[in-house]
Amino acid sequence: MIIAVDGPTASGKGTIAKRLAAHLGVPCLDTGLLYRAVGRQVAINGGNPDIAADALAACNFPDKLLEDEILRTEESGSLASRASVHPEVREALFKRQRAFAEQPGGAVLDGRDIGTVIAPDADVKLFITASVQSRARRRWLEMVEKKLDHEEEIPLSEIEKDVVARDARDINRKDAPLKAAPDALVIDTTTFDREAAFEMVLEAVQEALNKR
Ligand code: C5P
Numbered sequence: 001m002i003i004a005v006d007g008p009t010a011s012g013k014g015t016i017a018k019r020l021a022a023h024l025g026v027p028c029l030d031t032g033l034l035y036r037a038v039g040r041q042v043a044i045n046g047g048n049p050d051i052a053a054d055a056l057a058a059c060n061f062p063d064k065l066l067e068d069e070i071l072r073t074e075e076s077g078s079l080a081s082r083a084s085v086h087p088e089v090r091e092a093l094f095k096r097q098r099a100f101a102e103q104p105g106g107a108v109l110d111g112r113d114i115g116t117v118i119a120p121d122a123d124v125k126l127f128i129t130a131s132v133q134s135r136a137r138r139r140w141l142e143m144v145e146k147k148l149d150h151e152e153e154i155p156l157s158e159i160e161k162d163v164v165a166r167d168a169r170d171i172n173r174k175d176a177p178l179k180a181a182p183d184a185l186v187i188d189t190t191t192f193d194r195e196a197a198f199e200m201v202l203e204a205v206q207e208a209l210n211k212r
Contacts, residue, residue: 001024001026001105001106001107001123001124001209001212002101002102002106002107002109002119002121002122002123002124003017003020003021003024003026003106003107003108003109003122003123003124003125003126003205004109004110004114004115004118004119004122004124004125004126004181004184005017005020005108005109005110005111005114005126005128006110006111006112006113006114006115006116006125006126006127006128006178006180006181006184007110007112007126007127007128007129007178008112008129008130008135008163008166008167008170008178009077009135009139009163009166009167009170010130010135010136010138010139010142010163011128011129011130011135011189012128012130012138012189012194012197013110013126013128014030014032014110015194016110016126016128016197016198016201017030017108017109017110018030018108019198020108020198020201020202020205021107021108023202024106024108024205026105026106026107026108027100027103027107027108028107028108028109028110029097029100029101029107029108029109029110030110030111031093031097031109031110031111031112031114031118032077032080032110032111032112033066033071034066034093034096034097035080035081035083035084035089035093036071036072036076036077036079036080037061037065037066037071038055038058038059038061038080038083038084038089038093039058039076039077039078039079039080039081039082039083039084040061040065040068040070040071040076040079040080041058041059041061041065042054042055042057042058042079042083043079044058045057045058049079049082049083050082050085052086052088052089055082055083055086055088055089056086056088056089056092058083059089059092059093072146074139074143074154074159074162077162077166078162078165078166081165081166081169081170082169084112084170084173085169085173085175086175087174087175090113090117090175090176094117094118097109097111097114097118098118098119101114101118101119101122106123112170112176112177112178113176113177113178115127115180115181115183115184116176116179116181117176120181123208123209123212124185124204124205124208124209125180125181125183125184125185126184126185126187126201126204127180127181127184127185127186127187128187128189128197129186129187129188129189130188130189130190131190132160132163132164132167133160134189134190135163136156136159136160136162136163137156139159139163140154140156140159143159185204187200187201187204
């Protein structure tokens, strides 16, 4: 059983994916973290994420990097978004994601192209979205609460600009753009609280599993 959870940045898809995986007792992969590690590794190498060769060279980042809190920063998200544009990078990360999806017992994966590219054969496809303003606000609150970007607090208006830029890059890239698979259930969490959104997800998953 493969469950794909896609959607734009800060839509709440990560939280939903983790809760769903815990509920079903299956492992969960945050694929954004892989792209964040690539983006960060480019910076460590002194490269430029807009250059395909630099981004590709960063795909063999050490696994230890995945545990580094620095990957959660806005800067790492932005580096990831730039590095993820290159088809070479997406191809290099494909096998790892596909192997995770195919493991016996099933898995939940969250990202941008799980339902369209990594697992078009997923049993359940969810596309979690929300307005730019509410996503920027969530990201900002999360950063303030966790004090992620230690240096200076980034103003909400800056986060909103970054969300818009990341959406544009993710939606408009040629290879594996961010879009809902035709058979995905689209859930807009702008007006829902977390519990209501999760209830909807659970219902959809249950329905899909009953049909199997
Ligand atoms: O989801 P997260 O914000 O951690 O992702 C960081 C960036 O990685 C995204 O803005 C997107 O450009 C890229 N990404 C992607 N495909 C995925 C997951 C993330 O292109 N499956």
